[in-house]
Amino acid sequence: MDYTKFLGKKEEAVLAYLGGPFAHGKDRRVRVDAPRPSLGFHRFAIEGRVARALAPEESPDLADLPRVRGHHVRGWVTRSSLRDRREHVQDLEPVRVLPAEEPAPLSIVRARRWHSGDLVFESLDFDGDVEETARLRLEKLEPLGEMKGVPASLRLAYGVALTLAVADKLAIPLSVREAAAAGPRIADDGEAAARAFVTAVETRRVEASERARIRAIVEGRRPREPVVARPVRHRDAPTLDNAHLRAEIALDVAHARMLSSRNLGNGNLEVAFEFMGERFTSVVDALSLHVYDSGVCLAGADELVTLESLPGVIREAIETDALVITRR
């Protein structure tokens, strides 16, 4: 056979360009030359294994390609072959080359499996009553609950759509795959479940970012992420009324046990506590727990510490045989 006749052979073909360096035909893959075209169907000039985009084209006849049908959600389709909601990882796929007018959420999409393995849009089917009813419920962020005749693909699409709608309201970015993790459950339970799920995802992100930040500091690198402001907790809002409770918590976490406290007026609090078997009495600011009189001899440096750090100071004094109790 004369192989040289294949070299430099030129031809034209309509292919779907779906991004990346290659476009796929029925039985081959060609490298797409720069400048690369927009995503969609294009007529390509193919020479050897290199293709150059000539012009956009309408979708060719896709009838010979495997068909996939399902419910649309944010550019993805939940396949109607879905039977068990646990299969959602495999049965949720993006659909490429969607029409300029985006299909309505939960509409029934027909797609074809392109040679690259991607799904490309083919057409929309007519909605049934169940899709229209579901769409109305979605607008109100209501659960599907026990609604009859809901196929598994619609239930998953509904859960994803509802979760993403709630994420939008909360201004928390969420992808379809992330939303799909709890999709069917959220379809059953509605907005409250979606809100809890989205918030939990955001919390995990913040925690992961925080871990990376601390790791960067420990390793001597400048952290990339800014510090995230912490939510206000009860003990972060000090009042004279909760001074006793805050003092008790501050001592307890440092293995000290509060015995009593009393308000001395002028915003001062006297705190008696036991630590390492010994009894101590300190005077602190009732709001900040700033120490005025530690009750141990600190050479006048009492005000450098707070009730929270005082047990550590006392432990050091005990361990270095320097403890002198000045207030009883």
Added chain:
Amino acid sequence: MAVLNITYGGLSADYPLDVDYPLTDRDVRRIAVEVVRSGGVRGLPVASLGERAFDDYVVDRFDTVHGGRRIYLRPKVPFG
């Protein structure tokens, strides 16, 4: 889960540390400088903090009854 408590200027504030590895005293000081400087420690508003602000500070560690750890970074104080 550890909580870093930083005492500075007569005030203390907590900062949660979600780390699952041991921190040296030097690590603790560097973390404290970073988080206080960037305003991430609620209750410790420090406009400008030197890189070595905590170099002479003492690190105390306490295990909590719930299996957590409290790390205190506080000024060194004289005794007697």
